[in-house]
Amino acid sequence: MKQATRNVRHKSRVALLLVDVINHFEFPDGKEILKRGLSIAPPLARLKKRARTAGVPTIYVNDNFGQWRSDTKKLLQYCLRPEAPGLHFVEQLQPADEDYFILKPMHSAFYQTPLDLLLRELGASSLILSGLATNSCILCTAHDANMRHLKVIVPRDCCAARTAREHSQALEHVAAMADAKVVVSSALRLGALHG
Amino acid sequence: MKQATRNVRHKSRVALLLVDVINHFEFPDGKEILKRGLSIAPPLARLKKRARTAGVPTIYVNDNFGQWRSDTKKLLQYCLRPEAPGLHFVEQLQPADEDYFILKPMHSAFYQTPLDLLLRELGASSLILSGLATNSCILCTAHDANMRHLKVIVPRDCCAARTAREHSQALEHVAAMADAKVVVSSALRLGALHG
Amino acid sequence: MKQATRNVRHKSRVALLLVDVINHFEFPDGKEILKRGLSIAPPLARLKKRARTAGVPTIYVNDNFGQWRSDTKKLLQYCLRPEAPGLHFVEQLQPADEDYFILKPMHSAFYQTPLDLLLRELGASSLILSGLATNSCILCTAHDANMRHLKVIVPRDCCAARTAREHSQALEHVAAMADAKVVVSSALRLGALHG
Amino acid sequence: MKQATRNVRHKSRVALLLVDVINHFEFPDGKEILKRGLSIAPPLARLKKRARTAGVPTIYVNDNFGQWRSDTKKLLQYCLRPEAPGLHFVEQLQPADEDYFILKPMHSAFYQTPLDLLLRELGASSLILSGLATNSCILCTAHDANMRHLKVIVPRDCCAARTAREHSQALEHVAAMADAKVVVSSALRLGALHG
Secondary structure: OOOOOOOOOOOOOEEEEEEOOOOOOOOOOHHHHHHHHHHHHHHHHHHHHHHHHHOOOEEEEEEOOOOOOOEHHHHHHHHOOOOOOOHHHHHOOOOOOOOEEEEEOOOOOOOOOOHHHHHHHHOOOEEEEEEEOHHHHHHHHHHHHHHOOOEEEEEHHHEEOOOHHHHHHHHHHHHHHOOOEEEOHHHOOHHHHHO | OOOOOOOOOOOOOEEEEEEOOOOOOOOOOHHHHHHHHHHHHHHHHHHHHHHHHHOOOEEEEEEOOOOOOOEHHHHHHHHOOOOOOOHHHHHOOOOOOOOEEEEEOOOOOOOOOOHHHHHHHHOOOEEEEEEEOHHHHHHHHHHHHHHOOOEEEEEHHHEEOOOHHHHHHHHHHHHHHOOOEEEOHHHOOHHHHHO | OOOOOOOOOOOOOEEEEEEOOOOOOOOOOHHHHHHHHHHHHHHHHHHHHHHHHHOOOEEEEEEOOOOOOOEHHHHHHHHOOOOOOOHHHHHOOOOOOOOEEEEEOOOOOOOOOOHHHHHHHHOOOEEEEEEEOHHHHHHHHHHHHHHOOOEEEEEHHHEEOOOHHHHHHHHHHHHHHOOOEEEOHHHOOHHHHHO | OOOOOOOOOOOOOEEEEEEOOOOOOOOOOHHHHHHHHHHHHHHHHHHHHHHHHHOOOEEEEEEOOOOOOOEHHHHHHHHOOOOOOOHHHHHOOOOOOOOEEEEEOOOOOOOOOOHHHHHHHHOOOEEEEEEEOHHHHHHHHHHHHHHOOOEEEEEHHHEEOOOHHHHHHHHHHHHHHOOOEEEOHHHOOHHHHHO
16 A cells, blocks of 8 residues: 655755754763763754754654654653753754654664655755764764765764764764765755755 | 664564554545455454464554654554544554554565564564555565565465455465465464464 | 766666566576567567667666676576577577666565666666566566656566466556556657656 | 575675775776775785685675676776786785675665675675775775674775775774774684684
8 A cells, every 4th residue: 555645745955864863862972972962952953943944854863762663752752851861952952843753773864764765755865964973873874875876964063972083083084985065054055955 | 873772572583564554544445445454453453462472573564654753653543533434443453562663654564664674683584464455565565575585474364455356366476476375364373483 | 985987878767677588597487487488589679679779778687596796798608508498588688788787686676786776877767677577576676666756667568477367467466556557568659758 | 586596605604895806996096095905905815815715705895887787707807907007906806706796886885785685695794894995985884784783893904095094093983883893804713703
């Protein structure tokens, strides 16, 4: 069965990806990543708001944290518990009704997920990659996007890693090896990218 | 980031797949499929119960119906509305807490989904395929499983199509061309398959 | 390393696929398939010739027959031995220098092959599926193409199966379930499809 | 059609991958990579010889250099022309009859290739990654292997990049982020890995 309801709510040449921002930070290095991650929440929230205004779709691609339940709401509730370490981070970056949400089982946003298909339906040939962590999921996703001939843009103030060194080396790497354009989020002209 | 919580709740050489049973039946031929599908709900519910007793994991692989929200609960609520045409079908086949739930964007349960990875984590090398529709998602999934060297078992009383002819031709096809074993559900020895 | 030589030799909205026609027929049912296959060689050879004239690219997608050597020429030589059972079939359908050649490890032309990428580089959004066998590799490939939103056209006189019944049932199936257009090869207007 | 000849010539828990060593070096930075690459040819040739003795399969995964012809021999001949810049490099690392050869269309050895399937048939759960370039195809392949739960070993003297800095940063990265074990080739105990 394949239904008639396959349509998406946007048409845009660019999409904004938020990787692993709905996060409980309960893993090795979680504390360090959260510490550095806090600084990206305000500019990323602003970028997301600008994307909405410009008609650019926002796609959350998020670890399923081993739950295999496809239950976004439950995951969100868990990360927003009053005692959750990432509460202040996550509450700035909550998905809205018009956002898309894809669960990923591993690091890359493309590996065993329908991201490729969603991007085709949106008409998106460029990706703005944001979230956690620069040298892990962002880097893997950048390579996978590049192999699919998608253009990759990474706003450096909207992603973070465990250390400043890992962050900057990963940015240098994706610029050189995955053909990514590394920018400051405020310099992104979303209207032009939306096309 | 890759977390320590990657573990699954079962180890089993076989898994039971329920394909597209959480269904609103609001698509062309939906009425016909529901009509024929109603008869599979009781034996499938029994098979699912036996699977639980035998420690065989149940995996729902379900169309996302174009929603791209990874919101299982919302989908379930919609299909269980008092006025939903498939209410009586779906209420017999609701997922339990220990079941796995994967959203698929297209026909095959493997295409752009993490099913392959979940099966590896479960240790499953055999699949019992059930649900809707025999000559569409079941057939595609059977071929994809066969190409991954997974053994396929199709209980003929636990899947349905628009017509009896399409159902039986599809069963004949997967037996001959996807190396599937077509059986009656009551003949399945789940303990032995679980290994 | 990713080189500058990524370019293809065609741009076309449609591509002609020849599936498993470079064949030694040394497998169960090989004799039966060859017997029925012989009748498709002349119309398929004509279709291939017309494709060339119209600027439509021809892609061979062929079983690697367990060799894992990526050695097309050796495979071709083996199938063209004077004593090869399929000699008369294969010699009518030999690849030319301008044709593309992809080895597939399993039934579908898409599974673990670069076909998807080649089609994107060619700009092809429609596929003409031909070759062997209608109810196996052709059927699997038709479903996989449909899930990728590619349009599928199957010229009924350019593919064959073990029996006439399996052939016609498979054609009926892909028309109904994979949205394929089943036609006679002489009716194909390649110029219009090329776009 | 799926033939009976699917078998491979080895059973081994580990496989040695040679990435992009059959190379014409005719691309930007080709000269720099060749210059640094020359030093890896002797230890890699030794490692390959030891692998053969230990029964460890060698898999070439090589760029198709935009040719889409699956013609290994032609590619090899081109890279071994007397005037080919990489002649001295390539002639030390030629595939033998018992080696496997897979063409890849993009950076990762897994992307749109049958490598995953070949590894399953070999029974290999560990990969020794060698070849060119450390911070490109080796790094992408390491991540893709890690996402498939394969163990990755990188002999640092058997891979190279444009610069020593890129080489060592990439090694540091795959050790930290793709769970790779970075070693010196002479320290590899192939018999134990073969299992």
